Amino acid sequence: MDLMQKLSILGEAARYDVSCSSSGSVRGKHAALGKGPSIGNAAPSGICHSWSDDGRCISLLKVLMTNHCEYNCSYCINRKDNDNPKAAFTPEELAALTMEFYKRNYIEGLFLSSGVVKSPDHTMSLLIETLTLLRRKYCFNGYIHVKTIPGASPEAVIAIGYLADRVSANIEFCTDESLKLLAPGKELRTALSPMALIRDRREESGNLMMHPIRSPRFVPGGQSTQVIVGATGERDYHILSMSERLYKNYSLKRVYYSAYIPVNSHPNLPAITSTPPILREHRLYQADFLLRFYRFTAQELLDNDNRDLDFEVDPKCDWALRNFEQFPVEVNKADYDTLLRVPGIGTLSAKRIVAARRLSRLGFEDLRKIGVILKRAVYFILCDGKFHAPYDLEPDMLRSVLADKQGKKMASPLQMRIEDLDLLRV
Amino acid sequence: MIYYVYDGTFEGFLSAVTELFRSEREGSVCKEEDIRPLIPHIEAEVIEGITEKFGEYLSRHFGRAMPETIYYAFLSELPGIEEAIIGYIRLARKIRKDPIDMLNVDCVRRVAEAYKRIGREKHRYMGLLRFRKLDFAEDAGRGEIFYAEFEPQTDCLSLLADHFSDRFENVPFMIADRRRNKCLLHLTGNDWMIREFDPDIFNGNSTETLYEKLWQRYFKCMAIPERINPKLQSSNMPKKYWKYLVEEPG
Numbered sequence: 001m002d003l004m005q006k007l008s009i010l011g012e013a014a015r016y017d018v019s020c021s022s023s024g025s026v027r028g029k030h031a032a033l034g035k036g037p038s039i040g041n042a043a044p045s046g047i048c049h050s051w052s053d054d055g056r057c058i059s060l061l062k063v064l065m066t067n068h069c070e071y072n073c074s075y076c077i078n079r080k081d082n083d084n085p086k087a088a089f090t091p092e093e094l095a096a097l098t099m100e101f102y103k104r105n106y107i108e109g110l111f112l113s114s115g116v117v118k119s120p121d122h123t124m125s126l127l128i129e130t131l132t133l134l135r136r137k138y139c140f141n142g143y144i145h146v147k148t149i150p151g152a153s154p155e156a157v158i159a160i161g162y163l164a165d166r167v168s169a170n171i172e173f174c175t176d177e178s179l180k181l182l183a184p185g186k187e188l189r190t191a192l193s194p195m196a197l198i199r200d201r202r203e204e205s206g207n208l209m210m211h212p213i214r215s216p217r218f219v220p221g222g223q224s225t226q227v228i229v230g231a232t233g234e235r236d237y238h239i240l241s242m243s244e245r246l247y248k249n250y251s252l253k254r255v256y257y258s259a260y261i262p263v264n265s266h267p268n269l270p271a272i273t274s275t276p277p278i279l280r281e282h283r284l285y286q287a288d289f290l291l292r293f294y295r296f297t298a299q300e301l302l303d304n305d306n307r308d309l310d311f312e313v314d315p316k317c318d319w320a321l322r323n324f325e326q327f328p329v330e331v332n333k334a335d336y337d338t339l340l341r342v343p344g345i346g347t348l349s350a351k352r353i354v355a356a357r358r359l360s361r362l363g364f365e366d367l368r369k370i371g372v373i374l375k376r377a378v379y380f381i382l383c384d385g386k387f388h389a390p391y392d393l394e395p396d397m398l399r400s401v402l403a404d405k406q407g408k409k410m411a412s413p414l415q416m417r418i419e420d421l422d423l424l425r426v
Numbered sequence: 427m428i429y430y431v432y433d434g435t436f437e438g439f440l441s442a443v444t445e446l447f448r449s450e451r452e453g454s455v456c457k458e459e460d461i462r463p464l465i466p467h468i469e470a471e472v473i474e475g476i477t478e479k480f481g482e483y484l485s486r487h488f489g490r491a492m493p494e495t496i497y498y499a500f501l502s503e504l505p506g507i508e509e510a511i512i513g514y515i516r517l518a519r520k521i522r523k524d525p526i527d528m529l530n531v532d533c534v535r536r537v538a539e540a541y542k543r544i545g546r547e548k549h550r551y552m553g554l555l556r557f558r559k560l561d562f563a564e565d566a567g568r569g570e571i572f573y574a575e576f577e578p579q580t581d582c583l584s585l586l587a588d589h590f591s592d593r594f595e596n597v598p599f600m601i602a603d604r605r606r607n608k609c610l611l612h613l614t615g616n617d618w619m620i621r622e623f624d625p626d627i628f629n630g631n632s633t634e635t636l637y638e639k640l641w642q643r644y645f646k647c648m649a650i651p652e653r654i655n656p657k658l659q660s661s662n663m664p665k666k667y668w669k670y671l672v673e674e675p676g
Contacts, residue, residue: 007640011647037596043589049553050673053649055658059553062648100637103572103597104557106672261652276652355527370529
């Protein structure tokens with residue numbers, strides 16, 4: 001089989017993994033592991049290199065080592081019983097290809113994952129070999145993201161953590177019941193225990209970093225995971241609570257949400273003809289941003305009586321309409337955290353308001369000038385005591401005014417990389 | 427009202443601004459090519475070492491970010507940006523600090539927008555430039571070089587130099603701005619230079635297609651058929667960037 005065929009098969013098999021981030025890692029020259037002159041670096045902001053025809057960003061060469069697999073998870077395109085064409089890279093082949101793509105600036109690095117061949121640790125050894133070639137033989141100092149193999153030994157996870165920038169273990173489903181139905185042989189524990197291992201080792205090596213200058217870095221880009229949405233009966237409340245727990249207890253950098261795309265027929269799964277729940281995925285990303293950057297808790301957004309995110313309006317808007325007595329807020333007085341809770345005001349706008357109002361009191365026109373988008377915010381703010389909305393509405397009416405137009409704003413925040421950067425900059 | 431005319435370079439611009447401020451007259455600065463006949467003007471001479479001197483002055487009085495803000499804004503080539511930069515510096519001198527947060531003042535907002543715009547374009551091209559390996563032969567011998575070309579809207583070529591020189595420290599490369607006919611040349615180490623571009627130097631020397639074909643195929647494989655979304659694709663990667671890509675979007 002030639003390289004072209006392998007690349008098609010193993011690229012296609014990897015495309016359902018949504019993470020494409022290449023951000024959060026800094027690799028200075030001193031981080032290079034090879035003896036020769038190194039090539040590559042990692043930009044803390046992350047860099048997108050292209051956008052595929054589905055609009056998702058391509059940053060890393062995302063491929064599987066092999067799509068042969070011992071497991072038979074019913075949601076997965078690469079399960080054992082599927083008779084799709086199978087292929088495998090050799091470590092040398094893949095390392096060389098990565099280098100050639102990198103030198104042409106097609107990619108920011110490698111995202112490597114794999115089906116399970118022979119045993120989890122045997123598979124891990126193939127991944128480790130590939131990374132070792134890249135880091136030592138080719139002196140590659142760019143970004144590498146590796147997905148650990150479920151059931152891999154702690155030693156293998158640690159070994160790969162010293163070669164990669166980011167390591168992820170995919171949770172896939174938030175409850176053991178769902179896993180039992182669809183992924184026999186996997187438990188939540190199989191994903192959570194490597195996460196805990198990586199977290200602890202990162203903290204240790206973080207402390208070590210204070211002393212020896214050249215101490216090897218362990219998973220400098222942090223961990224992420226992925227949850228599949230819409231294949232089983234989990235509600236948004238379960239998913240968001242799980243995300244919150246992962247951010248808090250496991251210091252994860254990102255949780256990715258992947259709208260389930262039916263690739264197999266199975267009695268426990270949505271019909272093969274059903275469409276992926278892209279709007280639901282979008283709402284989960286919005287809620288996820290509220291957890292990470294807007295200081296919301298999952299409990300505030302959803303609870304046992306209110307278990308799914310609203311489709312009509314975004315989660316922050318929904319929260320504001322349910323807590324309408326807290327509005328309107330005066331933009332010249334409200335503190336940063338309160339401004340962040342106003343629908344339509346993001347971290348960038350909130351920071352600009354706080355900076356600009358030090359110099360002069362802000363009227364409505366000033367907000368427009370400093371670039372605050374007022375379409376939604378106008379219903380929730382006062383400028384110098386004045387309310388500027390075209391109508392003064394009760395929450396129910398307001399909800400229909402603020403509803404997203406069908407099909408509009410379907411872009412998933414996952415792809416909004418440049419906006420993402422703006423969030424972090426100022 | 428008097429105009430100080432400069433040669434189009436950043437040094438020339440700063441020299442003209444310096445002369446304008448020294449004269450304490452009402453006035454502005456303008457590129458040679460933009461000056462209209464019969465408008466009273468003075469040709470500003472380039473002051474040696476002005477970039478360093480001016481930068482030092484700005485960062486000492488108004489903070490370290492200001493020289494970069496002004497350099498980026500100038501390179502954005504937005505119409506009327508000279509005027510906005512002068513207003514921005516005047517305001518800084520008046521309030522004795524960097525006024526970059528005062529976005530409700532017109533000239534500050536225009537500078538901030540220019541800064542953002544060129545920063546965004548630079549960041550986009552960090553990802554979207556595509557290099558091709560080319561062989562060349564000259565008197566000194568044969569060799570290979572990685573070559574990329576683009577037509578940026580802003581003059582962001584020099585802003586890409588450090589990023590690519592650091593990343594491809596030991597790889598010789600050239601990036602050509604085909605709109606402005608100049609190129610960035612890096613041979614080895616962190617050193618680079620900007621030169622006039624001669625489109626004939628690589629005539630007929632394109633060799634390899636293997637990796638381009640692999641990349642094209644990979645690119646098509648990455649799209650999930652159930653999620654095809656051309657609108658999202660072109661909003662993330664506007665069509666003006668497609669011309670020099672290897673892959674074939676859409």
